[in-house]
Amino acid sequence: MPEPPTLIRRGRLVRIGAAVAVLLALVAYVVVQYVFGGKAAPRCQVxxxxxxxxxxxxxxxxxxxxxxxxxxxxxxxxxxxxxxxxxxxxxxxxxxxxxxxxxxxxxxxxxxxxxxxxxxxxxxxxxxxxxxxxxxxxxxxxxxxxxxxxxxxxxxxxxxxxxxxxxxxxxxxxxxxxxTGRAPATLTCEGRTADEPGDPAKVRAALVRDFGRGVAPESARGSTLTVPVNATAGSAEGGTGQRGWELAHWAVAQAATLGIERVSYGGREWSATDSGQEWRKPGKSIEDEPRTGAGTGTGEVRIVVGQ
The missing domain is CATH 1.10.530 (Lysozyme)
Incomplete structure (x- = not known):
């Protein structure tokens, strides 16, 4: 006995819907492969x-x-x-x-x-x-x-x-x-950096664009920029330690675009080549210390640009 026309139409719709879903998934995959060179877009977490x-x-x-x-x-x-x-x-x-x-x-x-x-x-x-x-x-x-x-x-x-x-x-x-740096070591990003080599001059220009000329790195040795921490030039609510973490988190957030490979401040380091999902402290897990307060203040933030 032949199937009713309604069932036949429903079966066709199901097959068409499945085909469309497969096509959309394929298009999404191709886009990711084309734009990101086979890698998913990097994610960040606070x-x-x-x-x-x-x-x-x-x-x-x-x-x-x-x-x-x-x-x-x-x-x-x-x-x-x-x-x-x-x-x-x-x-x-x-x-x-x-x-x-x-x-x-x-x-x-x-x-x-x-x-x-x-x-x-x-x-x-x-x-x-x-x-x-x-x-x-x-x-x-x-x-x-x-x-x-x-x-x-x-x-x-x-x-x-x-x-x-x-x-x-x-x-x-x-x-x-x-x-703003009030909560130190709370912002991380995955380790994928820009496809092109980083340029310290572009990092310097971005710092000046966002913070003003008062934060221009005082030195750049090869791929490393040293940014002095001056509390009076930063957040109106914190001291030197908070200012340092503000600059350090900014650098991590900009890493994928500017090709930043490592950021160091207050005895801790974020590394794009080490999954980029935590701030490491030599000899001590980040989980061993509370994230409240402005952290340990130091005089500089070090930013290493990938080459």
């Missing part, structure tokens, strides 16, 4: 410095942009709360990706609009510029640090969905604690 088990995993591009947003804020004397507000806003508006599209003429990390006076397209697509503009507007909000995050962000963004910022606050707070 963990809580309070020992409560909270963590947030994100991509290398997001880490790079988050580090820039935080550095631009602290270089302007903005407190950690301001960094949290900025990061939560960028997470909602763009997923911390520097996108060239959006609602109407919205662009970049914060989806700022050229027609609304935020700058021209080229400026807005510069993460350092767009972050600086966000902080300039936030600073003009009376009592922003005491306001709920959704209210403070909305006073700057004028979004149609102001409550959407709230869901990003926990992750943004973890990022801000690490990227």
């Amino acid at each position: 963990v809580s410095g309070n020992g409560d088990g909270a963590s947030y995993e994100f991509g290398a591009e997001q880490a790079q942009n988050a580090a820039t947003v935080a550095a631009v804020g602290t270089s302007r004397g903005m407190p950690e709360r301001a960094i949290t507000i900025a990061l939560a806003t960028a997470l909602q508006e763009s997923g911390l990706r520097n996108i060239s599209h959006g609602d109407r003429d919205s662009l970049g990390l914060f989806q700022q609009r050229p027609t609304q006076g935020w700058g021209n397209e080229k400026q807005i697509m510069d993460p350092a510029y767009s972050a600086a503009r966000f902080y300039a507007h936030l600073k003009d909000v009376p009592g922003y640090s005491r306001l709920p995050l959704t209210v403070a962000a909305q006073r700057v963004q004028r979004s149609g969905y102001p409550q959407a910022y709230a869901k990003h606050e926990p992750d943004a707070a973890l990022l801000a604690a690490a990227l």
